[in-house]
Amino acid sequence: MSMTPPDIEGDDARFAGNLTTIEPEKQPAAARIIRGRSPWQLAFERLRKDRTAKIAAGTIAVIILLALFAPVIAAALGHGPNQQFVDTGENAFGDPVGPNPTFWLGTDSSGRDLLIRTLYGARVSLVVGVLATLISVAMGVLFGLVAGYLGGIWDAIIARLVDVVLSIPFLIIAISIAYISHPGFWLVVFVVGVLSFTYPARIVRGQVISVKEKEFVEAARALGAGPIRIMFIDILPNIIATVIVYGSLLIPLAIVSEASLSFLGVGIPPPTADWGQMISDASNYYQYGYWWYLLFPSLALLITTLAFNILGDSVRDALDPRGAGIYE
């Protein structure tokens, strides 16, 4: 917060539309301190006024905390994530028991604590979401820089590569690869990450094309800098912030992709707690009255993706207020 200049606006109502930042003529003369602010500071200011964004960011923070402290909560309740409670966690027919003082959210079909498993599921979702996004952003930066800066034949080759990756539907490649080489955590991260590099690559390419005509790039070239140096030392730092922001929009997509793979049985292998897998298992039980088994993992997944998408939308709008995003 210290990086933002003192709040000279005061009047919140004028900022409901968050389109304008300074309307000096309406300010009393004494309060009129005009400061130069970078686009990033402006964006941050707009974001700070956005109540929806704050709620979404708060929700994400809570989810991260819950995921971090899952082992602590598990220890406090005395229920491990993969521990089966054959006596208390299953009814006489070996089926799940509903929410009760011992198992706050009930148990699953193997008599395991649903609350603890849902919390541990958050760890998998978040870690896969972030790691896969890092891979796709790193690849996107590499391909986008090369395509945008070198252009010509390189651009054409990378464009065809993107076409090929987009031509076979994501789930088809993903389930095929996952099956051929035995599903596992790192495989899921790798598959989801690599297959979604096309979006960041396109963003980076566009940014590079607009930056590479600037004078400082020309100056670097005049000084004798080679293409690799120009791409990574001169251009990349200028676009990295945009890349990070747009890249973060990929996190909810990666989370849903991972959950979908696990739902189809080719994602994170059991017994690791995972939302997609829990929902898949619950789909054989919920219709017989075990509603909690489906409800809680589904809610966890839904709240997570919703929070990330809402925050992403708000960030995008804050960066580009004229773009007609959802929350104008």
Added chain:
Amino acid sequence: MIRFLIRRIAQAILVLWLSSVAVFLLFFVGPGPTQVARTFAGRLATAARIAQIKHELHLDEPLPVQYGHWLWNLLQGNLGYDYYNGQSVDSVVGQAIPATVSLVIGAAILWLLYGVITGIVSAVRPRTFLDRGFTTSALFFYSVPTFVLGLSLIWLLAYKLSPVTQFFPFHGYEAITANPGKWFEFLILPWLTLALVQAASYTRLTRTSMLEVLNEDYVRTARSKGMSERRVILVHALRSALTPIVTLFGLDVGTLLGGAIITEKLFGITGLGWTIVNAINIQDLPVIMGIAVLAAVFVVVANLIVDITYAFLDPRVRLS
């Protein structure tokens, strides 16, 4: 125009060829020849049968030759032989296509209508109650994973409201030629699920695109000439606002025709998506490869059609 067509079609063929190489490398080279033959043969094959298949598939020959044989068959429309079920992959795929097409086309009509209409209303009346409602629900359906929405709809409509809505069967598929009424009943929930998830992007895109176009000079001109608002919006603005929507629509329909995997699996619709999931579970490699190749064809052809349509509508596209 002719030059554009030739260049664009050549590009599409190149992409298809590269996709075929990718599929070939992924499935043939990755696991190694004996493993491939074993997977092709199914789990219970004898050693002699495996050797025979290895020979039939030219797995004992150099890689480029293997690829050549495979590609030659593909070009003749022969996707291979499904040893597991003892029939050609073409006929396995042929049986599955009508179900996927029924699902995707029905849902596409729903999501396009709903998405575009709500998008227009949102753009024309921004920040009203209706706009908030449509955009918020779009964000919701954009975020909800297909299987969560599908299971919720099944729970709500098929189980909870079953006394009221007794007509909702929700698992299975009946060909339209066999029983049109049943076909429709089986598809209601899948259509709704797929359409709601897809429509979200269309509401958002239509709204953004319309808001942009409504600020254009020619829209102001049309208004200042005294044209009715209805005509301004539905004829002048919507026409150019539709461009990005058509692109997205082409891509989405192309991709889903290769198999609406989750929806099909959820509702037991025996289309391409259901077939490929099933094939993966029983390691039925020829079917997996056949559907992957077919899906690539659908996507590339859908893209080609969209681009060519543009070139006809908008001369600027041809030059770029």
